[in-house]
Structures are given as C-alpha cells and as structure tokens.
Amino acid sequence: MKKRSRSLSQKVFLLIIGSIGATILFSFFFLHFLYKDLYLKSIRESVMHQGENTAAHYHYGVLNKEIIDKIHWFNIVSEYEVIVVNDFDELNEHFPYKVGGKPLLESSERSELTKGDSILKEGYVKSFDRDIVSAVFPIQGENGLIGLVFIYVPLEAMQEVFQASMPILIVSGGIYFILLFLVVNRIRQSMFKPLDDMQTMSREVAKGNYSHRLAPSEYEEVGQLAHAFNIMSSSLEEQEARKKEFISNVVHELRTPLTYINGYTEALKQAMYSSKEEADNYLTTIQRETDRLNQIVHDLIDLNYLEESLYVIDKEPIAVAQILYDTLNLFQIRLSQKHLQTDLNIDEDLIIAGDPKRMQQVFYNVIDNAVKYSPEKEMISVKLVQKDECMVFVVTNQGFTISEEDIPRLGERFFRTDKARSRSTGGTGLGLSIVRQIVSLHDGTFSVDSTNEKGTEVSVAINLMEETFKE
Numbered sequence: 001m002k003k004r005s006r007s008l009s010q011k012v013f014l015l016i017i018g019s020i021g022a023t024i025l026f027s028f029f030f031l032h033f034l035y036k037d038l039y040l041k042s043i044r045e046s047v048m049h050q051g052e053n054t055a056a057h058y059h060y061g062v063l064n065k066e067i068i069d070k071i072h073w074f075n076i077v078s079e080y081e082v083i084v085v086n087d088f089d090e091l092n093e094h095f096p097y098k099v100g101g102k103p104l105l106e107s108s109e110r111s112e113l114t115k116g117d118s119i120l121k122e123g124y125v126k127s128f129d130r131d132i133v134s135a136v137f138p139i140q141g142e143n144g145l146i147g148l149v150f151i152y153v154p155l156e157a158m159q160e161v162f163q164a165s166m167p168i169l170i171v172s173g174g175i176y177f178i179l180l181f182l183v184v185n186r187i188r189q190s191m192f193k194p195l196d197d198m199q200t201m202s203r204e205v206a207k208g209n210y211s212h213r214l215a216p217s218e219y220e221e222v223g224q225l226a227h228a229f230n231i232m233s234s235s236l237e238e239q240e241a242r243k244k245e246f247i248s249n250v251v252h253e254l255r256t257p258l259t260y261i262n263g264y265t266e267a268l269k270q271a272m273y274s275s276k277e278e279a280d281n282y283l284t285t286i287q288r289e290t291d292r293l294n295q296i297v298h299d300l301i302d303l304n305y306l307e308e309s310l311y312v313i314d315k316e317p318i319a320v321a322q323i324l325y326d327t328l329n330l331f332q333i334r335l336s337q338k339h340l341q342t343d344l345n346i347d348e349d350l351i352i353a354g355d356p357k358r359m360q361q362v363f364y365n366v367i368d369n370a371v372k373y374s375p376e377k378e379m380i381s382v383k384l385v386q387k388d389e390c391m392v393f394v395v396t397n398q399g400f401t402i403s404e405e406d407i408p409r410l411g412e413r414f415f416r417t418d419k420a421r422s423r424s425t426g427g428t429g430l431g432l433s434i435v436r437q438i439v440s441l442h443d444g445t446f447s448v449d450s451t452n453e454k455g456t457e458v459s460v461a462i463n464l465m466e467e468t469f470k471e
C-alpha cells in the first residue's frame with residue numbers, strides 16, 4: 001500500500017512543534033552548561049579567594065588561638081570546609097580520601113606547595129558520594145614551609161538545588177509546550193483553512209462548478225492567494241458562459257445554412273419546382289449558403305490562428321494609405337449598388353510597422369460592416385490621419401445606432417446587435433473579432449462609438465514608426 005504523504009499544513013505544524021521542542025531541549029542543555037561551566041567556575045574562583053584570604057592570616061608564620069577561633073567561626077558560617085595543618089602527613093590524617101580516584105596530593109604537587117604555589121583539586125570523592133572543589137595553600141615561614149591550609153566545598157548542595165528544580169522545569173516546560181501547541185494549532189487551522197477550502201473548491205472547479213468563492217483571510221499572503229483564486233473562478237465562470245454562448249451561436253449559425261441546403265437539395269432531388277428558373281433559384285440559394293458556411297469556417301480558423309499565444313506578426317514598414325486605397329477599390333460595385341457616397345480624408349505619408357495582409361484585412365472588415373449596415377444613398381466617412389504619434393483609422397456610417405450595453409461586446413465571436421438584420425446582410429459575426437485581434441497584435445487600440453447624431457464610428461489606432469523609418 002502506498003504511503004500517504006503529509007500535507008503542507010501538517011509539515012508546517014510539525015516543523016513549528018519540532019522547533020519548539022528543540023528550543024525547550026536547548027534550554028535544558030543551556031542550564032546544564034550554566035551549571036557545569038559558569039557555576040563551577042565561580043566556585044573555583046571563590047575557593048581560591050577564600051583560601052588565599054585564610055592563608056593570609058598566617059603572615060606572621062605563627063598559629064595562635066585567635067586565628068584558630070576565626071577559622072572555626074568561618075567553618076560554621078560558610079559552606080566551605082577549612083583545615084589548617086602543619087605538614088603533609090597531618091593533612092592526610094584529616095582528609096584521607098582520594099579525589100577523582102587519585103591521592104589528594106601527589107609528589108609533584110607537594111613539590112609545588114613546597115615552592116610556595118597553591119594547588120586546585122576537584123573531582124569525585126567516593127566516601128562523600130559527591131564531587132568537590134578544593135585547594136591547598138602553603139604557609140611559608142622564615143625557614144620554608146611551616147603549614148598548609150586546605151579548603152574544600154562539596155557540590156552536592158548545588159546539585160540538589162538543580163535536581164529539585166528539574167520537576168518544576170519539566171512541569172513548566174510541559175505546560176509551556178501544551179499552550180504553544182494549542183496556539184500554533186489554532187494559527188495553523190486559521191492560516192491553512194483557506195488552502196483546504198481552496199483544495200475543495202478546486203475539485204468543484206474541475207467538475208465545472210465555478211460559483212464558489214473563498215472568504216478573505218486575515219493573513220496577507222493567504223488572503224492574496226484566496227483573492228487570486230476568486231478572480232480565477234470568476235474568470236473561468238465567465239469564460240464558461242461565453243463558451244456555452246459561443247457553441248450555441250456556432251450551432252445556430254451552422255444550422256441555418258445547413259437547413260437551407262438540405263431543404264433545397266431535397267426539393268431538387270424530388271423535382272419540387274415548376275420551372276427551370278425556380279430550380280436555378282434553388283441552386284443559387286444552395287451555393288450562397290455553401291459560401292456562407294465556407295466563410296464562417298474560414299473566419300473561425302483565421303481567428304483561432306490569430307489568437308494562438310505563439311502567433312507573432314511579421315512586421316515591416318508599410319504605407320497604409322496605399323493599402324486603404326486598394327481596399328476601397330474592392331467596394332466600388334457594392335457602393336454603387338447602394339448609391340453610397342464616401343468622404344475620404346487620407347494622409348498619404350503615414351507609415352507603420354505591421355503586416356500588410358493583416359492590415360488590409362482590418363480595413364476590409366471595418367469598411368465591409370459600414371457598407372452592410374448603411375442605408376441607401378447615405379454617406380460613409382473614411383479617415384486615415386495622424387494623431388500624436390499614432391495612425392488613426394476611423395470609419396463612420398449612418399446606420400442604426402448601437403446601444404451602450406452592446407458596444408463593449410462588439411468584437412466577441414458571433415455577437416450581433418441586430419441578429420435578424422445581420423443575417424440578411426450575410427455576415428458571419430466574426431469580422432470585428434478578427435479586427436480586434438489583429439489590432440491587438442499590432443499593439444494598437446480598437447473602439448466603437450455610436451450616437452443618433454453622428455452615427456456609428458469605428459476607430460483603430462496604431463503607433464507610427466519612428467522618424468528613422470520614415471526617412
């Protein structure tokens with residue numbers, strides 16, 4: 001059976017608890033260090049100080065009753081034990097124990113004392129069942145060594161204090177650990193709850209349910225992540241709605257010409273016509289709907305190609321005025337059929353960096369829409385001018401006014417402001433989508449404005465080339 005890996009929440013929780021445990025253990029070890037090092041160091045210094053002070057009383061080299069009384073009094077009020085003897089043998093009689101498994105004074109140490117140097121001794125004394133810190137100080141007379149001062153202190157008293165405090169330290173450390181455990185667990189739950197909710201909601205998103213939203217978090221990073229998740233869910237929900245609308249529109253757009261083609265093909269197959277002219281009309285309708293189907297498919301392929309993230313425009317310097325003139329020539333017959341007039345304002349010196357084929361596609365689709373939706377005998381205004389550092393292409397027609405609610409949706413696939421009128425013109429509903437995508441690839445802007453006073457105005461703005469390219 002595959003072992004289940006720990007979650008991020010569990011890992012962070014274990015990391016924090018482990019850190020707290022390590023901190024508590026470090027505290028115990030640090031206390032032990034304080035005892036072993038700092039305390040013992042202070043005891044050594046104190047023993048040496050007290051021993052030197054005691055030996056200093058013998059500066060006359062005479063052992064009298066007054067000095068002995070002072071030593072007895074010092075033994076009573078102090079934790080130190082002080083022994084004053086005349087020679088090494090007497091010292092061994094008063095303290096016949098081994099320190100750290102060795103005699104109190106070895107021959108080399110006796111030599112140092114004879115020379116006037118003091119000796120520090122510490123270690124375990126079996127008879128006392130404890131460690132001691134001790135020191136031996138020589139008493140020098142006129143004729144050499146006349147006595148010894150031996151001072152020692154057992155360490156059991158401090159150990160007992162330390163050992164007595166261990167239960168307190170353990171209990172207080174345990175309580176501290178439990179309190180921190182509860183606090184950290186509470187913080188972990190509040191911090192990672194949005195992540196757990198996010199995991200749950202991600203599964204819902206994977207199922208196609210985009211309606212859930214995460215509550216904001218008090219933690220900034222997690223809150224930002226929750227906010228980003230909510231934005232993603234909203235975006236996916238919006239895209240899903242547009243996808244459904246797109247599929248619905250595609251089905252609807254394809255169903256209509258297919259219905260015509262199927263109906264008239266069946267009529268021709270069963271000879272359901274009264275004259276050759278009627279049969280020719282059926283064939284003309286079939287051809288027209290077939291061309292419309294081809295155009296829809298072509299536009300969809302073109303739009304999908306333009307929307308590919310890896311697609312890059314091959315830009316080159318182009319004189320846009322010539323492309324616009326060539327495009328306008330393609331509409332001469334249709335303009336004549338509808339008796340439309342054109343008001344041209346074209347700056348012939350404008351040069352941009354772009355794809356000539358795609359720019360002609362922009363001009364063609366915008367002008368095509370203007371011609372389709374202009375009433376007969378009206379005026380179409382076409383401008384190609386410089387504004388600041390941009391080329392601005394503006395086409396205005398006097399067709400029906402577009403509502404403010406519909407203007408932001410212009411350029412969406414298959415979107416039409418007047419579906420019945422659009423179908424009568426034979427449009428695919430993809431022309432402005434292609435325009436918007438091409439303009440975006442040229443780092444330009446696309447906008448539409450429509451009022452009863454000035455009609456519908458479609459504007460495209462693209463940056464001009466630098467002066468070095470103009471020259």
